[in-house]
Amino acid sequence: MAEKPNHRVVPLRPKRSEIHETIRQIAEEDRCVYLSKHAIERMDLRSITRIDVIRVLTRGHIEGEIVPGSNPGEWKCKVVANVKGSRDIGVITLIIGCHRLLIKTVEWEDL
Numbered sequence: 543m544a545e546k547p548n549h550r551v552v553p554l555r556p557k558r559s560e561i562h563e564t565i566r567q568i569a570e571e572d573r574c575v576y577l578s579k580h581a582i583e584r585m586d587l588r589s590i591t592r593i594d595v596i597r598v599l600t601r602g603h604i605e606g607e608i609v610p611g612s613n614p615g616e617w618k619c620k621v622v623a624n625v626k627g628s629r630d631i632g633v634i635t636l637i638i639g640c641h642r643l644l645i646k647t648v649e650w651e652d653l
Contacts (some may be wrong), residue, residue, distance in 0.1 A: 569599035595646040
């Protein structure tokens with residue numbers, strides 16, 4: 543009987559350009575973009591609208607590292623764009639299975 547290897551399987555990290563394009567495509571159609579309760583609370587607190595979030599996702603760039611989510615097939619990153627004149631908005635995004643986005647939180651980047 544063959545022994546199982548005793549090392550951890552590391553998921554292959556998708557290319558930044560692939561993650562960026564997946565986020566953009568999902569957001570452009572405004573399909574399957576879900577807001578967490580925390581994100582909704584922060585949006586209300588910071589006067590950031592769903593339209594602002596969609597604009598960040600379609601026009602922005604990924605800033606920082608792309609990390610695996612809690613479940614297989616999930617990837618987490620921050621998308622940043624200037625949406626309200628001179629202010630940048632950061633949107634912490636969880637990509638789920640390449641067809642859904644869960645917005646974890648939103649934040650002003652210049653504070």
